[in-house]
Structure formats: structure tokens, C-alpha cells
Amino acid sequence: MTPQLMIQPSALMSSGIKMSEFGNIYLFRFNDELQSRFEELLEKRKTNQLTPTEEAEYAGISELQRIFTLINAQLATNGV
Numbered sequence: 001m002t003p004q005l006m007i008q009p010s011a012l013m014s015s016g017i018k019m020s021e022f023g024n025i026y027l028f029r030f031n032d033e034l035q036s037r038f039e040e041l042l043e044k045r046k047t048n049q050l051t052p053t054e055e056a057e058y059a060g061i062s063e064l065q066r067i068f069t070l071i072n073a074q075l076a077t078n079g080v
Helices: 009-016 032-046 052-078
Strands: 017-022 025-030
Touching (some): 009 017, 009 032, 009 052, 025 032, 025 052, 032 052
Antiparallel strands (some): 017 025
């Protein structure tokens, strides 16, 4: 198993997120810039065109997306 390098998701938090109101709760979302970058990297990944640096960036953004999905699901379930 080869270790996968990634940028730390916490490095993206200060400039790459926003809160969006959904009913009576606020959910974590990527801001427009980070969302666009994620989509760009995803397209390049589908065609195996990511550089090692981009692969690390993609991995970090993907991990942050998984974290947000978990948190948002908990927020929605608890109605907090």
C-alpha cells in the first residue's frame, strides 16, 4: 500500500468554506472558488492528467468534502 500525500483539509477551511442556510440549519459548503477548483481537478483526474501536486490538492479537498458530508448529515439529523 502506497501512502497518499494530501494537503491538510484544515488548510482549506479559512478561505474555502461558507455556511449556507437550509431550512432552520446552516450547512458547511465549499465557496464558489473551491468548488470550481474541485471540479477542475476532478475532470483532470478522470483523464489521468493530475500532477502529483494536484493529486495532493484533490485528496485534501475530497477529504474535506467527506468531513462536511458527515457533519452536515449530523446537523440535519439533529435539527441543530
